[in-house]
Amino acid sequence: MRRVTKTFPGVLANDDVSIEFRKGEIHALLGENGAGKSTLMNILTGVYRQDSGEILVHGKSVTFASAADAIVAGIGMVHQHFKLVKAFTVAQNLHLGWERTPRRISHDQMNRSALELSGKFGLDMKPDACVGELSAGAQQRVEIVRVLARGSQVLIVDEPTAVLTPYEVDNLFRVLRRLKESGRTVIFISHKLEEVLNISDRVTVLRRGKVVATRDSNAMDARKLANLMVGRDVIFDRMPRYDAPAEDKYEVLRLDDVNAAHASGAKALSDVNLSVASYEILGIAGVAGNGQRVLTEVIAGVHGVTSGTISLGGRDITGLTAGAVAESGVGHIPEDRLKSGFAGDLPVSTNSVLRVYRQEPISAGIWYRHDQAVEFAEKIVKEADVSTPDVHTPLRNLSGGNQQRLIARRECAISDRLLIAAYPMRGLDVGAVERLRKMIMGRRDAGAAVILVSEELDELLEMSDRIAVLSQGRIVGVLDIADASLERIGMMMGGRKLEAGL
Ligand SMILES: Nc1ncnc2c1ncn2[C@@H]1O[C@H](COP(=O)(O)OP(=O)(O)OP(=O)(O)O)[C@@H](O)[C@H]1O
């Protein structure tokens, strides 16, 4: 890419960017939220058109009028939010909209062809499985095969690891290394510095739309990378913890024998008993897919229970709507911000007030006070350091990390009693992670109870006061932070009950 510039109304997203991606390399793109990574890759794949500058493939200038043109030129992208059709099978998704798919093709033929492709690229897939029922890692493999089948020599993966379990990340890295060895080019976007150091050959850092540097990854470490990204040292200082007097602590949330099922009828939670107190962060550890999502959703009122009771401050809230739970002082940062929590077409202002528009000062009698809503939104945007031209911009125009910053701040703001945070750091850059950690611990120190779900055990160990381990929908144990260690939690995640002497 040579001297590429792209503006949106009020935003210079890419500013005179020149980067060379080589054959047979894994090239990482790094930068703060809103630095312009996704925009640049959308230009490279023909989704957006640059204002100026050019794309050269093997030294020849090319123009892409659409994503299809980029695919013909051998450039394909796996988006962070998969574009698969959930109701279709794996084989159907692979063949959908592919010019090599015959007009008439039987299911058997499709399944066979899918198996062949999966063998050819060495990626495991079940052709007749319905995509909607697959884990994130399995869906991602389908996306990758879909792109490779169309002849891609350049594979772009935008924050591919954000939704994967550590085991799935290992698998993905094996795949990416194989692609590189076969002479392809991989462009890898991630906020996790250790991953970038581990997987990439070279790394380019963007800041405010500009290239800061391209370096050999071998010559870098996490501190140097963070420094290039933000232009100064990132200091990970720890906040002193507020030690609340015992008489101020009370039980905020209690779950008694809670059972819940997935939409398919399969069991999601089995006899869950939990208690969280004020001034306490309860970490939830466990391999993703072991009930974390449903656990947070039943508490937030988004998902129903089949039996058991949930109480908040002694009051039974089982079966209340999500809105009613929120109005009782419960904030919820959901696992999937696009599915619940946001309305992408609506402006930032409306999204900022979704939780409070029925309260003063935004509501005055029967009136919705637009000016008050705007003022409230501007405050949230400022506090969460959301980068947007103004609060009237549709939410979907914000970069992924900036959307996450907004929802996290909005939910923290209403969590007077309880904050439920499911993977709240997803998509955030290193600086934003640090700020959100402080914000969450700040809620705790102000007396709220916090439930924090994360796949990063280090993070759980750093932030939590107690850690509960979920395995197959059951709580296999609750550890006091003083007794918790990586090894111990790891063993329990495997489903071992907490036993004396473990
Ligand atoms: N379709 C659009 N309309 C208007 N502005 C946009 C659009 N897409 C991106 N932007 C703006 O361009 C800038 C760069 O966004 P981009 O999504 O490329 O960032 P990013 O580096 O991928 O960030 P993140 O780490 O949060 O994913 C942001 O300020 C964003 O608000």
Ligand SMILES: [Mg+2]
């Ligand atoms: Mg992005």
